[in-house]
Structures are given as C-alpha cells and as structure tokens.
Amino acid sequence: MPTASNIALFTPLTLPNGRVLKNRIIKSAMSDSLADGRGNPTAAQIRLYERWAEGGVAASIIGEVQGNSHYPEKPGNLVLDEGSDTVAFRDLARRGSVNGAQLWLQLGHAGALAHRPISQPKGPSAIDFPDFQSEAMSLAEIKAIPDHFARTARRAAELGLGGAQIHAAHGFLLSQFLSPLFNHRADAYGGSIQARMRLLIETVEAVRAMVPSDFAVTVKLNATDQLDGGLTEEDALRVVAGLEGKGVDLLDISGGTYFPGAPSSSERATKGPYFIDFARAARALTSTPLMATGGFKHREEAEAAILSGDVDAVGIARGFVLDPDLPGTWQAEKGDPAFPRFAALPQGGMTAWFTMRMTDLGEDREGAIDRDIAQAVIEYEERDGRRAEIWKARFACR
Secondary structure, eight states: OOOOHHHHTOOOEEOOTTTTEESSSSEEEEEOSSSSSSSOOOOHHHHHHHHHHHTTTTTHHHHHEEEESSSOTTOOOOOOOTTTTTHHHHHHHHHHTTGEEEHHHHEEEOOSSOOOOGGEESSSEEETTTTTEEEEEEEHHHHHHHHHHHHHHHHHTTTTOOOEEEOOOSSSHHHHOOOTOOOOOOOOTTTSSHHTTTTHHHHHHHHHHHHHSSSSSEEESSOOOOOOOOOOOOHHHHHHHEEEEEESSSEEEEOOOOTTTOOOHHHHHSOOOSSHHHHHHHHHTTOOOOOEOOOOOHHHHHHHHHTTTTTTTTESSSSHHHTTTHHHHHTTTTTOOOOOOOOOOTTTTHHHHHHHHHHHTTTOGGGGGGHHHHHHHHHHHHHHHHHHHHHHHHHHHH
C-alpha cells in the first residue's frame, strides 16, 4: 500500500504554462558527454534518455546543449544549430519522451569555462589567473546572447523537445555575469545585482517570446557560488524576485561552480539535500514552481522536500546513473541507489566514473558497474581527446 508521502512524490505537477509533469522527480542536467564530436546525438545517447523515460522520470534535462560551436563545455556536447542532424535530434526527442516523460535541453554557453582545446574562452570580464585565463566579451557579443539562446530553444521546439532550461548556475556564462567575482563590468551588465542579472532577464524574456506557449521555459540558478566574493544567497534571492512574472515555468535551485580549484557541490561532506533552506526563502518571493537539485540520495528525503512545500519537484542526477528506473524503484518502495565508495579519488575521478557509467547505460551494458575509477579517468580523457580532434575538424570553418 503506497504511503501518503509516496503519493505526494508521485502527484502530477502542472506548470504555469499548462504543461503537466506526471510526478515530481526530474533527472537534472548532467554533461553526459555522449554526442559524436560533431554535435549530433549518438545511438548510446538516445538510448540513455529512452531508458530514463522508460524508468518513470517526469522529465529529463540534457546538459549543456550548445547553440553554436564557439563556447562548448566539452567536445561531447550536443550542438543544435542550422547544421545539426535533425533526424537524430528528432529521434532523441521522440525516444526520450516515451512513457509520458518530457525531454528538455539545457541551453549552454560555457563562457570563460569553454573547453580551451576547442575554444577561445570569453566571459563578462577578462580573467588572468596562473592556471586560468579568458577574454572579456564585447558589448555587441553580450547583446547577441538572448536572441542566440531563443533561436536554439525554438529549434528544440520545432524538433519535438518539450522545454529548455536556461543555465545560470555552476559558473557557466550567465552564472559568471551574476557573480561579482567574475563580473567586473562598468556598463549596464555589471555592478549592482540588478545590472548583473540583466542578461539573464533579457535571455528569459527572449526565449519565452520565441517558443510556443506549451514549451516549458525553466531556469537553473545558483543559490550561492560557494566562493569568497562570488554570488551570495542574498543576491541570489534578488534574482529570484527579478524573475517573477517573466514566464518561467520552473526554477531549479543548485549551487557551486566548476572553476578550477572551487569546491564541488556534488562532493559536499554534508548529508541530505543541499538547497532546501534557500528554496524555502525563495518561496516567499515567487509564484514560480521550485525544484532543488543536489544531495537527494534517499526516497524519504525527496518525499519530505515535497511534503514540506519548500519545493515542488526534486532534481536528481547521479542517482539516475546508478538506477535508471529510480522513480519506479521508489514508487514500489524497493530501496535507494547504492552509491559507490572508492579507496582513493583521483582528480576528476568521480565525474569520469559517472560519465562513463552513462555510456554503459546507453549501450545496455549493466555489468560495468565495478569499473575501476582510475581506469574511468583514462577512458574519459582519451575519449575527450578523440572527440576534440573531430570537433576541430567539423567546426574549423565556422
């Protein structure tokens, strides 16, 4: 007999634009690194999202989908532009939305975090650290961003995807503009938090105006950069208030950054979901449905978050890599994912292990769960190297 809390987790959620999520469990965005190096979906990538849909997820978000090839996060990113393989993208959209699931893409632009072997990183301001450098964007380049994101979202809608997430978290471009640590501009896009959020607001408005009304427009926002001098929770709450009334259907709360040397949210020592307190504060400032991503490892944690009213949905990433049928597992009350433990953790090891595990799932290879983490790093880096060469050959003329 399902418990009351279980029923709450599996109650449908109607978004402001009328689109209905069949439950409250969303596969949050990850860089699956499964595109072919030319920006197109592979058979393994399509199968991966099909598996998550078959497993009962309400919606899956494809991480870091680029609108062009200039500022990718990795050479395994998808690129959705005028040169894309539309047949493969339509197949991804169709198979990733079976079983009543929805498939959304995350609008990507890595900015200063763009993968240096295949890009020339640019952000709001120039950065010149010993181990990290990027150029400053021109005002014309900044003003082009909203239309660029909007056109990518419209292509997604035309190809059958159900929504898009505007990425303003984890240190990527829009997150860089929000952070006073990385945004030192003295024009209309820098200074106060009202100015630093301007590009995000303009992007949300442009996307909403260019897609159908039933296409979900969502935003991923950092509660904090977890860096001294970065985006604070106080300023992040001002961003939440600034997004009110702009046509956002779901606000995904996360935190942290991938800048070199920064602590990773996914490796936090604290137990339990990470951003529930921030979501509780945000609730008083917005009517937009809220989702928290990070730290949900047990069904009881997800249930409690929904029952508390602090969030309307929970975002889970690595749990879905360990159990692609996670919603069905939880609905049947069959237990929680078994997270791996490693005696030693090489730099980048956890990301590499989970990324290569997604490849296993996409290739229906269940037995590779015991992959050595050091070997995962080797496989991950070698594949990135091969795809970087493919990327450069494919996009060199652009």
